[in-house]
Amino acid sequence: MHWHPFSIASGPDASGLEFYIEVFKDIAWTGQLWHMLKKEGGNSGGTSLKQINIEVMGPYGTSSANTQKFSHALAIGAVTGTYNLLPIGVRQSLDDLAAHNLRLFLFFETTTGIVPALSLFKQHVRQLMRLDPANYFIELERHQEKVRRVERA
Amino acid sequence: MAKIFTASCMSRSKESRPNKSKRDTVNESIRNSLAIYDVVKELQGGDRDLVRMSMHAMHKAALRATRSIYGVVLLTLLPVLGVSLIALTISWNTISIELYAGMVEALMVLTVVFQTCFAVVACCVWDASQFAAFIDTAVCLIVPFANWYWLGHYERNGVLAAADIATFSLVIGYMTARAWSMTVKPRHKAWRANNCSGITCLERLEMVWATRSASHISEILPDINAIWDQLVALWGEENARAVCRTSIYVTDTDERAVSLLKHELLNLSLYHAGCIQFARPDFGEIIESHSLDMITTRRNSYSVLAFCGSPELASDLHQLKINNDMVVAITGSKKHQTEFVSESYGGTKGKKTKGAIFTRSTVSTAVDVQGDNTESDTSPDPGDLSPTAEPTGLTSRELTTFQADPDHDSLSDAM
Numbered sequence: 001m002h003w004h005p006f007s008i009a010s011g012p013d014a015s016g017l018e019f020y021i022e023v024f025k026d027i028a029w030t031g032q033l034w035h036m037l038k039k040e041g042g043n044s045g046g047t048s049l050k051q052i053n054i055e056v057m058g059p060y061g062t063s064s065a066n067t068q069k070f071s072h073a074l075a076i077g078a079v080t081g082t083y084n085l086l087p088i089g090v091r092q093s094l095d096d097l098a099a100h101n102l103r104l105f106l107f108f109e110t111t112t113g114i115v116p117a118l119s120l121f122k123q124h125v126r127q128l129m130r131l132d133p134a135n136y137f138i139e140l141e142r143h144q145e146k147v148r149r150v151e152r153a
Numbered sequence: 154m155a156k157i158f159t160a161s162c163m164s165r166s167k168e169s170r171p172n173k174s175k176r177d178t179v180n181e182s183i184r185n186s187l188a189i190y191d192v193v194k195e196l197q198g199g200d201r202d203l204v205r206m207s208m209h210a211m212h213k214a215a216l217r218a219t220r221s222i223y224g225v226v227l228l229t230l231l232p233v234l235g236v237s238l239i240a241l242t243i244s245w246n247t248i249s250i251e252l253y254a255g256m257v258e259a260l261m262v263l264t265v266v267f268q269t270c271f272a273v274v275a276c277c278v279w280d281a282s283q284f285a286a287f288i289d290t291a292v293c294l295i296v297p298f299a300n301w302y303w304l305g306h307y308e309r310n311g312v313l314a315a316a317d318i319a320t321f322s323l324v325i326g327y328m329t330a331r332a333w334s335m336t337v338k339p340r341h342k343a344w345r346a347n348n349c350s351g352i353t354c355l356e357r358l359e360m361v362w363a364t365r366s367a368s369h370i371s372e373i374l375p376d377i378n379a380i381w382d383q384l385v386a387l388w389g390e391e392n393a394r395a396v397c398r399t400s401i402y403v404t405d406t407d408e409r410a411v412s413l414l415k416h417e418l419l420n421l422s423l424y425h426a427g428c429i430q431f432a433r434p435d436f437g438e439i440i441e442s443h444s445l446d447m448i449t450t451r452r453n454s455y456s457v458l459a460f461c462g463s464p465e466l467a468s469d470l471h472q473l474k475i476n477n478d479m480v481v482a483i484t485g486s487k488k489h490q491t492e493f494v495s496e497s498y499g500g501t502k503g504k505k506t507k508g509a510i511f512t513r514s515t516v517s518t519a520v521d522v523q524g525d526n527t528e529s530d531t532s533p534d535p536g537d538l539s540p541t542a543e544p545t546g547l548t549s550r551e552l553t554t555f556q557a558d559p560d561h562d563s564l565s566d567a568m
Contacts, residue, residue: 070457078363078462117460125384127354133388138267
């Protein structure tokens, strides 16, 4: 096993880290990882997965999820095999994650170009779920009216 | 030529149709500009006169759009001049030797030029709705009298007194600082919804996913659909569509895989809502539609175009975004800005990868790092968007019901 870069599919505020990883041949890193987790998880019903030592470095790379200054976002994901880089750097161990009450999801599927967009999508919906839809549009219209008033002035 | 003529006719016929809404007018204006631009691109290398004539119109419009940029560049001279004035005034008025003839006059001329430039931009260019604009006006009204006072001191004493130097530095310093802050401030105006709950979020997110792999869709789409269903349950479908949109384009050439995927998608609400299309996406049209929507429905917007994919496609999208920006600027919609963010960490697309094997069964695991694998973990808060809301521990689910073609290229680009 060695370090491997993956995109983080969960939003920045999520309580867990989610990865979409495409599993290739058995000899591939992802194949070995798959078999290890399947073996450990299968034998113990999932409880022994907690014994697996997983270290996460990063996140690194551009954060397209930093959307606070924007009013709208058009997120386009295309192409397979793109990664948010996780180069050598500060190591955040699983214990560190535990200290921050984070859960680590290892979601063995495919790594695709949609992942950063999906992260953005999850973050956006997460924020929307905390809002009251009834008030949201009223506030929005009120703010628009304020902008119009300022412009007229 | 016909297209340009049609575009011109459409513009002229605006008055003959007074009942048109603002949205129609803006749409028409943008379409006309696009039509002219397309014709120019098509005719390059063909009818030179026509191209030259159209290019002249385009250049004229582009110059108008970029005039503000030149203005900002010129504005950078103001702080430089202000700092120079303060430095020269302090230096020449505190130096022990006698000043040469003309130095004081040069200083006063430069001072008046600086103040005049400041007054012009403060009154005619900068936003007058801010409180600082009132201070600017007050300073502009004061400085002619201050200049008269300082000139009198120069004539009587040859140099300014220490108090006068301080006053001069204060006034010119304010003007310099103001000019500097206005020069370097961001030109994009973010418009954000500040809700009563204190949460700020995007007004709308449009997610577009183009993939050539039907199996990728099969694996990931249920998650997206689950999240969408949560949002619809809370917001209602109409409201959810107003704040979040999803478009998925499947370009898989494997007909069997596509057929099986369609069968799989029958239970997904996103599929029934028409969010999944089995066609190639037209990114130019997607970007253009977004801008059109912004222009016709909002007074101002600040959008991010976030892309993750191959560097080639990123480059194409960047070009499309620049073209779109030009059209938006030409049509006078400068309050609608777009920024492009691209992530292309995968490197350039190489040869087709052989031997990639999909694992058909999918296991979703949640490792509870705290070790408290309790029931509370299975009842997520409304903000918990994990599609695997059921697990801690090990659960398995079969998301894919078809066997992929072994020769199917799982790493191919969507385009």
